[in-house]
Amino acid sequence: MPHPIPASPVWLFDLDNTLHDASHAIFPAISANMNTYIARVLDDGVTPVTRAQVDAARLGYWKKYGATLLGMMRHHGVIAADFLRETHQLHDLRAMMRAETGLGRLLQRLPGKKILLTNAPRAYSTHVMRHLNLGRHFAHHIAIEQMQVHGRLRPKPSKLMLARLLRRHGVAARDCILVEDTLANLKSAKQLGLRTVWVTQYLRRSHPGAPVPARPRMLISPHYVDVKVKSVRQLPKRLQRLCPST
Template sequence: MWLFDLDNTLHDASHAIFPLISANMNAYIARVLGDGVTEASAEQVNAARLGYWKRYGATLLGMMRHHQVGAADFLRETHDLADLQQLIRAECGLARMLRSLPGRKILLTNAPSRYSRDVMRHLGLQRHFSHHVAIENMQVHGQLRPKPSKLMLRRLLRRHGVSAHRCILVEDTLANLRSASQLGVRTVWVTQYLRCSDPIGQASLPRMLKRPAYVDVKVKSVRQLPARLHRLR
């Protein structure tokens, strides 16, 4: 079974989408952290975004835990993107690549459902995936547990009746790959869109693009996966 990330894995979110999400997120956090009259400063906003992202793996979790923000409201506001189709940049041949890979494919994304379904529809890839797991679906015991949560991933594998060693995660984010590898999931690191690999607003590139030990296969593009299958068996 394959688990595919969406942003900066199946398409280039850094090109136009992440900068807009980043601006929306900054505006939202500035309002929440403000005093009701004056918005929080850029320094306060950046500190909160980066701090919560590093601590929890997602800025949303920090906003929920420390500022009583509703997940649905946060996701709706931050992913409110006009003309989404015009913002998407992706390679040709993705559908052909997905057809050539043996086994079930599940989309596993920390993005919200409405946004991720819209992106997949514009990419024309939705029919190649048996399930679509967005951040709203990543609940464990009533708590939101997005990637890199091992608890969420264990539950997902159990629900689909697949052992970890028979599953492959394809991702751009090293923290998510590390967590999956610790469970025994095989890992593929996609690097070509890493100039800004998360919507924090600042480039979060690894210091080196050297393959870590917990990454089984490193590819520039997901289109290289069929040629690297022998390394994942």
């Protein structure tokens, strides 16, 4: 029997395709930047790098490690800061963004502390949050650079990283709710005992490294998803299921 979550849980919110529509223009642009970067890394100066080779690296590392960056670091000696800076160079971010209105009011209606937990780099996620005007609603902003365990980068879906985050903030897993669009991240969180919310409306492309389309068949909720919502705006209506004591 799961323990009820208190009236003031800790919410862990993903950013891209959860709080805004990154699939509209941002993810395609980041994917193009990734392709350019990967092609440059794979280029041996003799044999031209093919699109198939680039796609195999981008998608293969994303599937194997949960992030293309980790594969590029492990197999090609890429420096994380360099990869993140170059792949997230977006010249007109504001024009590329699409988001629902009223997200600030929504976050105010949710009881408890909110933490932004994103596999995106700090500079990019800070700019997105500024354009969304949501920064003041979050007690902490944890970007991929901060997801270190024993000196190694461990972004979502790392259970080691999540467990360390909970210890650092002094919160039990049963008191946390992860709100995400990526099923792999929800699965690892559920295995640690967190409650999980799956946001589905932006799943045309779930990650810059993912193929298109990346939409799960019929959007059937796996057993590790406690609540499925189309939009985070539906969260207040689902509070009773997520927070029985409210």
